[in-house]
Every structure is written in structure tokens, then in C-alpha cells.
Amino acid sequence: MPEDLSDLRYQIALANRLLTNEGVLDAFGHVSMRHPTDPGRYLLSRSRSPGVIVADDILEFTLDSEPVMPPTVQLYAERVIHGCIYQAREDVMAICHHHAPAVMPFCIAGVPIVPVFHVAAVLGETVPVWDQRDDFGDSNLLVVKPEEGRSLARALGPHSAVLMRRHGATAVGASVRELVFRSIAMCQNAEYQMRALALGSFGALTPGETKLAAAINLSPGPLSRAWDYWTARAEKARR
Amino acid sequence: MPEDLSDLRYQIALANRLLTNEGVLDAFGHVSMRHPTDPGRYLLSRSRSPGVIVADDILEFTLDSEPVMPPTVQLYAERVIHGCIYQAREDVMAICHHHAPAVMPFCIAGVPIVPVFHVAAVLGETVPVWDQRDDFGDSNLLVVKPEEGRSLARALGPHSAVLMRRHGATAVGASVRELVFRSIAMCQNAEYQMRALALGSFGALTPGETKLAAAINLSPGPLSRAWDYWTARAEKARR
Amino acid sequence: MPEDLSDLRYQIALANRLLTNEGVLDAFGHVSMRHPTDPGRYLLSRSRSPGVIVADDILEFTLDSEPVMPPTVQLYAERVIHGCIYQAREDVMAICHHHAPAVMPFCIAGVPIVPVFHVAAVLGETVPVWDQRDDFGDSNLLVVKPEEGRSLARALGPHSAVLMRRHGATAVGASVRELVFRSIAMCQNAEYQMRALALGSFGALTPGETKLAAAINLSPGPLSRAWDYWTARAEKARR
Amino acid sequence: MPEDLSDLRYQIALANRLLTNEGVLDAFGHVSMRHPTDPGRYLLSRSRSPGVIVADDILEFTLDSEPVMPPTVQLYAERVIHGCIYQAREDVMAICHHHAPAVMPFCIAGVPIVPVFHVAAVLGETVPVWDQRDDFGDSNLLVVKPEEGRSLARALGPHSAVLMRRHGATAVGASVRELVFRSIAMCQNAEYQMRALALGSFGALTPGETKLAAAINLSPGPLSRAWDYWTARAEKARR
Numbered sequence: 001m002p003e004d005l006s007d008l009r010y011q012i013a014l015a016n017r018l019l020t021n022e023g024v025l026d027a028f029g030h031v032s033m034r035h036p037t038d039p040g041r042y043l044l045s046r047s048r049s050p051g052v053i054v055a056d057d058i059l060e061f062t063l064d065s066e067p068v069m070p071p072t073v074q075l076y077a078e079r080v081i082h083g084c085i086y087q088a089r090e091d092v093m094a095i096c097h098h099h100a101p102a103v104m105p106f107c108i109a110g111v112p113i114v115p116v117f118h119v120a121a122v123l124g125e126t127v128p129v130w131d132q133r134d135d136f137g138d139s140n141l142l143v144v145k146p147e148e149g150r151s152l153a154r155a156l157g158p159h160s161a162v163l164m165r166r167h168g169a170t171a172v173g174a175s176v177r178e179l180v181f182r183s184i185a186m187c188q189n190a191e192y193q194m195r196a197l198a199l200g201s202f203g204a205l206t207p208g209e210t211k212l213a214a215a216i217n218l219s220p221g222p223l224s225r226a227w228d229y230w231t232a233r234a235e236k237a238r239r
Numbered sequence: 240m241p242e243d244l245s246d247l248r249y250q251i252a253l254a255n256r257l258l259t260n261e262g263v264l265d266a267f268g269h270v271s272m273r274h275p276t277d278p279g280r281y282l283l284s285r286s287r288s289p290g291v292i293v294a295d296d297i298l299e300f301t302l303d304s305e306p307v308m309p310p311t312v313q314l315y316a317e318r319v320i321h322g323c324i325y326q327a328r329e330d331v332m333a334i335c336h337h338h339a340p341a342v343m344p345f346c347i348a349g350v351p352i353v354p355v356f357h358v359a360a361v362l363g364e365t366v367p368v369w370d371q372r373d374d375f376g377d378s379n380l381l382v383v384k385p386e387e388g389r390s391l392a393r394a395l396g397p398h399s400a401v402l403m404r405r406h407g408a409t410a411v412g413a414s415v416r417e418l419v420f421r422s423i424a425m426c427q428n429a430e431y432q433m434r435a436l437a438l439g440s441f442g443a444l445t446p447g448e449t450k451l452a453a454a455i456n457l458s459p460g461p462l463s464r465a466w467d468y469w470t471a472r473a474e475k476a477r478r
Numbered sequence: 479m480p481e482d483l484s485d486l487r488y489q490i491a492l493a494n495r496l497l498t499n500e501g502v503l504d505a506f507g508h509v510s511m512r513h514p515t516d517p518g519r520y521l522l523s524r525s526r527s528p529g530v531i532v533a534d535d536i537l538e539f540t541l542d543s544e545p546v547m548p549p550t551v552q553l554y555a556e557r558v559i560h561g562c563i564y565q566a567r568e569d570v571m572a573i574c575h576h577h578a579p580a581v582m583p584f585c586i587a588g589v590p591i592v593p594v595f596h597v598a599a600v601l602g603e604t605v606p607v608w609d610q611r612d613d614f615g616d617s618n619l620l621v622v623k624p625e626e627g628r629s630l631a632r633a634l635g636p637h638s639a640v641l642m643r644r645h646g647a648t649a650v651g652a653s654v655r656e657l658v659f660r661s662i663a664m665c666q667n668a669e670y671q672m673r674a675l676a677l678g679s680f681g682a683l684t685p686g687e688t689k690l691a692a693a694i695n696l697s698p699g700p701l702s703r704a705w706d707y708w709t710a711r712a713e714k715a716r717r
Numbered sequence: 718m719p720e721d722l723s724d725l726r727y728q729i730a731l732a733n734r735l736l737t738n739e740g741v742l743d744a745f746g747h748v749s750m751r752h753p754t755d756p757g758r759y760l761l762s763r764s765r766s767p768g769v770i771v772a773d774d775i776l777e778f779t780l781d782s783e784p785v786m787p788p789t790v791q792l793y794a795e796r797v798i799h800g801c802i803y804q805a806r807e808d809v810m811a812i813c814h815h816h817a818p819a820v821m822p823f824c825i826a827g828v829p830i831v832p833v834f835h836v837a838a839v840l841g842e843t844v845p846v847w848d849q850r851d852d853f854g855d856s857n858l859l860v861v862k863p864e865e866g867r868s869l870a871r872a873l874g875p876h877s878a879v880l881m882r883r884h885g886a887t888a889v890g891a892s893v894r895e896l897v898f899r900s901i902a903m904c905q906n907a908e909y910q911m912r913a914l915a916l917g918s919f920g921a922l923t924p925g926e927t928k929l930a931a932a933i934n935l936s937p938g939p940l941s942r943a944w945d946y947w948t949a950r951a952e953k954a955r956r
Binding site for chain 4: 504505525579583611672
Binding site for chain 4: 212232
């Protein structure tokens, strides 16, 4: 993992563009990374569509989601998603919030996503569903107030991702590469789970299979191989 | 909002190309804007597929949908959609008529679209369905006569969009950017509503959520962020 | 309609590429045109995937589907589709045989396509289904023998297209532009008909609507507007 | 069939890229070929995403899936899929293992794929389903141990492809071109089979039709025509 912040900023910008190119992010959504040497801070872009973010857009925030430097640009309204999860989960080093078309039907129907093929074992045994309405009644559905961020973090619990009813999803990872892998795998799994249901039924992975397959997919080999592939695709699409 | 007509013509042409690039428009469909200083007139392209429209194609029309200058080119047959809605709705500054693949199943099945995720709150509580057959019996399904345009405008009522049975949809906005945002959000919502139904059910936004989420999504920040992103995509696709 | 054969050859090659670019043709399928001055002949490419056909590939055939000049290249095995329909239908000037993904589910399920939106009125009231098995029992499902071609032409009857069970579809037109418009409209209609069914039901156009909407869509304005758009897309995709 | 190994290496790399471009392979999956003069060896890439493989990545392996030269690069973990099938099936000259989105719903639901249109007759009468869980209980679902490879080869039996429950599929061929044709046809068939089911029902090809249509589709004409088309598409996408 590179220690130099300018390289990290580039990695975060690349993750934003790469996830846009793979259909996870669109005009909205964002990717953050915990600061590599100061666990009380995180790195996140200024408010911009993720597909056009560059390294210079990446700013530094406290875990209360306040910018470290006085901002001269607009900031994402939903920064507390990142700050509150970094506060609640010491193991989390990267976070992606998105409204990927593949997962939206599950967010809307309120149906949990469960891993139905080996690659998606990286989701863990289930992706729970959080409904902002339960704690806060009518709202604009954005996660803006600290208590909203904390409620979401509680729903995430020890899981690797959480669906947000009528809104989208948030995934976490032990690194940017793991996060990217998990975010894309979640979209594939959602698509396959829905289509398998249309064929009649689906049988999820067992807890044992989930643990074993997650371990192998999150090892450096598969993570690098996939990252290199998605990077090559994003670079080609950019030309 | 720029006041210069040549810049506005460019914005309208861009909106046409941008909505084509996002899959809302195809060989057919059109986008208009009310004249910025003369509310009794509107701006609309000559008859051309929206994906290839340039600023010079944009002409001026009265609210009776007559061209202000004697035309030397072919005009859209369905101009009354624009004129009749501008007559009926003083608040409307931009209109898009389209046959987007995502909404067509709803137009055909006669099923209203309701907002099922926060971004699509910009649709309002429902998108009603108008059936030309109810008022006019067998027709070629185009909206060409003034009485057809007025019937459609009545069905639209105070809503932000209306489905046209076996034909397509028409959306309105307080600006071109709002219109573009709403048109794309309606397509996403239609896709998700159909897929959530396939998963079992969907729960629409409450009236309170719809109002609150619409307000935040139609504020300048999200509108600009999305417009810039879709513009960047359209420009890249053009190269 | 241009009379020069080299320009016609270019138009046929363009129709092949354009329909490939719009997802109607793929590695297989073909487009032919009746000879403009000799109704006893037709023009068709040598055996090649339609997406890579150029004007020089277009050859001349008798209505018995024999090449007029001794061929030095491989020919399509299914030429009798074209020859037999030109023999049976004096009004037909262009034919497309394809396996478009959008229509295949209907060919496989044996469900007729009916027009469910105004543009697809150009299909007429229904697209019937032909099953090669009915007349010929077990076969390789290709239409190669004259009796197979004649059986298909009978099933087409006075209609504008016919589905071929477990195989694909064949559409006809009074010109290449009409044929291209109908072929693309049929794919759109198939997709929408299937999705409307998933939403609950669909109501087809009435016979009166079909006649009126077909007339307007097949007039020169819409045909040119769509042709120009699809040509622009094919040219852009080629760069 | 070219005998020169450097040309064969290029063909294998091209098959990997071509199948990626057609949506069969993604970040994962691999294509191998039996050595043209030594049936006890096979050719397979080093561990890389198939879309970025070049001729120099192709290495030589024994049928025990050991590299012939001491490797300096990372190898695919699932090589035994290839070695064990080449051991069990003398007629097999090329193998593709993949997780194509089109077939995943069938792998997850455990539903066999049967040929529902003429091109997919190349699959044979059915594509059986293998469940690693049956023989090995909880696993990481990868096929890494020789006994896992042999179990899969037994499930494949005399068929031309096998679905792997909650994992993906493996197809075989008498040549690289046949393998590529079959792999793409299987994806198309899966998509159409699922959609025909949504329309009500599907009727598979009879055994007689399957045999006859497979023979014609696997003859040199169709194989070359399709190969040239997919190659042209992959080359264009690469630019």
C-alpha cells in the first residue's frame, strides 16, 4: 500500500472512475479511504460526479466529517455515512456509497442480498436492509445528520455492506481494492439472484462455503487481477 | 440562466443530445424551452432525430405552435404537445416528449409510475396515464391537433410528467436542467419499479418523503452535478 | 430511389451494417433488395457476417436464388428465403432475415408479436409464427430447399413479417428504408410486449389504430429521419 | 490449423480477448488448447484477466497441470479443470471455463440449459449441472484439487459443456473456433431460454433437430464467418 498521499489521492480518484465505468456509480455516489497514518481522518472527493473526479479533488476530513482545511468548494452532503462508519468500525479502511441499478430493486423491495455464487462470498452471509423511515419517519432520505449516520452504521453492524431502503447501498472494505471488488461483486450477485429467482429458485452459499470462498477471493492474487482488469477497462473508456 | 438566444439554442441542442446519449430519446422525441423573455413563445428544433441536433436547428414558435418565421425546413408533427402545455401551465419552462424504452412497458400496460427511490421524488407522487383513445377513438396515436394537445395537457394537470398509452411520455420542468434530471430519473425509476415488482413488491415513497427528497434533488447542487456528468458523457460519446 | 447499381449496393451494405449496429443482425442474418429494373432478380451479399459487408460483396441472383454470374465466393445457404418471398409477393422490394435477441424469446415460445405502441404499427396487426417442423419434421432448421422457402412464404402470407420457430424472423418492406424501420420497430415492440406482460398485461393497438399509425410512420418524413439517425450511429460506431 | 506454436499462442490470446469482448469472460475465466503435436500437454495463459492476455502469456502444461518450464509468474489456481478434462476426453482440443452473466442464473438455480434455437444445437441435447457440494461438502467452490477436476470431468461426461453450481460453466470443443462458437451460443441460448420461460413456455429442439443443426453450424463456413465477425469486433473495441 503506497504511503504517499498524492498517490493515494490518485487511487481514490481511480476507484471512483473505475466503479463508474463498471456501472456501480453514476452521477451520484462516492468512495472514501481512511487516512493511512491518521485513523482519525479520512479522504473523500469534493462534491462531483465520481466519473470525472481527479486526484486534486480529494480532501481530508475528521471523523466528524468536518473538512480539515476550510473548504473553497462544495462538499458532499452525505459525508456522515463515511465518518460514522469509520468511527464505528476500526477495521474499515474504505467505504463506497452508491445507487447501482443492479442493487436498487433489492433496496426498493426491501429484500436482503445473499451470496449466490463463489465470487460474491466476499459479501459475507447476508447484506442487511436499513430503513431510514424506521428511526426518522419522513425525511429527504439523504444521510446527512450525525444521528442518521450512526443509525446506518448500527444497521451495517459487523457486515460488509448494507442496503438503504428506497435509496441505495453502502459497502466497506479493508482496502480500496477489496472495496472495489466487493462493490462490483455485489452488483453481479444482485443481478444473478434476481434472475435465478425468475428461473424458479436459488440456493445461497452455506456459511462454510461463504467463509472459504471469501478468503480465497480476497487474497492478493484475485484482488490484483481484477483491479488491473477494471483499471484497463476504465483507461480504455477514457480515451 | 443565460439570456442570449444563441447560447440557449446550444443548451437545447445539448439537452437533446444528452438525453439521447442517456437512452431517453432515440430516432424520435423532442425537447423544447419556453422563450426566456417572451412567455408566449417557445424554442424547438426543426424535425430531426434529437441525437444529431445542433444549435442552428432550433426555431421559434408561438404557443399555437406556429413557426414565427416562415419555415424552410420540415417541422415536428407533434408541436402541439409543447404549445398546449405551455398555454396550460405558466410554471413550465421546458418540455420533453419521448418514447424511452424504460417507460414504454408502463405506457403499454397502462400502469402509473410512482417514485420508488429518493432521486425519483422529482416525479412527484405519481405519473398519471393518458389514453388518446378515450377522447378520440381510433387515431394514428400522434398528438397533432390542438384538441389532442389540450386533452394531454388536462391529463398532465399539475403533475410533472404524464404517460401516453401505447405511445410514450411527456415530462415538464421549471428549467432545462430540471427537465433533463426528471426525464432521466423517470427512466431509472421505471426500471427499478418493474424489477422490484419481480422481486415481490415495492413500497413507494410517502407523500412527505416525496416532497422533502424532491426539494433537495432539485436544488442547484445536485442539478449541476448531474448536468455536468451527463454533458461529459455526451461529449465523450461524440468523439 | 437511386437507379445506379453501385449506389444500391452501397445502400444494401449500409443496411446490413446499420441493422448490426442496432442489434438486429449479429454474426448471422442477411438483407436483400429486389433488382430495381429487373423484378426477376435480387441483390444479396456473398456469405459474410452483415456487420462487415461492403458494396463489393453484393451479388445478383435469380428468383430461383441462383447466382447470375458463376460465383467465386461462398454464398448464403438460406438464399431461398429471399427468392421464394420475391416470387410470392410482387409488392416486396426488400427482405431481412435475422435472429435478433429481442424477438428470439417469441420465436422460441411460439408467441405472436402484436403491435403495442404506435411506431410498431408498421408490423401490421400481427406477426404470425411458422414452424418448420410442421411441414418437414426434424431438420437442421435452416431454410435451404425451395419447398422450405415456399412454405415460409405461405406462412408470411400478406403480413409484413413472420417468426420462425426456434430459429429467427423474416421481415419484408416496400423499400430498404421501410424494411430497416420495420425490423428495428419489431425488436423494440418485442421487448416492450414482454416487459408489459411482466407488469400485468398489455393492450395491443386496434386494427384502426394500426392502419392509421402505420401510414404516418411509413411516410417519407419519419423514414428519412430514422434512417439518417441510424446511419449516423453506424458511422460513429465504425470510427 | 496452423502448426506453429507462436501462431497458436496468438490464437489462444485472441480467443480470450474475443470471448471477453462478447461478454463470456470478464476479470476471471480462461481458455486453453491441447498441444497440437503432443496430446499429453496443453497451452494456457499465466494468471491474468482474459481481456488483457497476449501471446507471450501462454505457457505449456502437462495433463497433471504442472508447468513444463519452472514458472516465474503466477498460475491460474483452477488449472486442473483443463488437465482433468483433457485426460478424460481424447476428443477435446480446447476448453473454456467462465462465469458468463447469461449462464449464472442457471448455475445458481441449478436448471439445465437445453438448446432452444438452431445455433445452440452445438450444445448437444443438454448441458448438465455439477454441484461440487455433492462430492466435497463445504469448499471454496474453486476446482483446484485433482479429485475436484476428475469429479467435474465425470459430470461433463460425453457432453459439450457442464454448469457448475454457484460457480460458472465449462465448455469444450474440437478446436478453438468450435469452442468459441459454442461458448457464445450457450450464452445466447441461456438468455433466450430464460426469456421464453417468462413468456410462458419453451419447446427445446428435438434430438433429431439438435444433431442436424449442430452438424451444419459446426461446419467450416459458419465457424469461419462467426470467428471473423467476433475478431473484427474485438479488434475494433481494442482501438
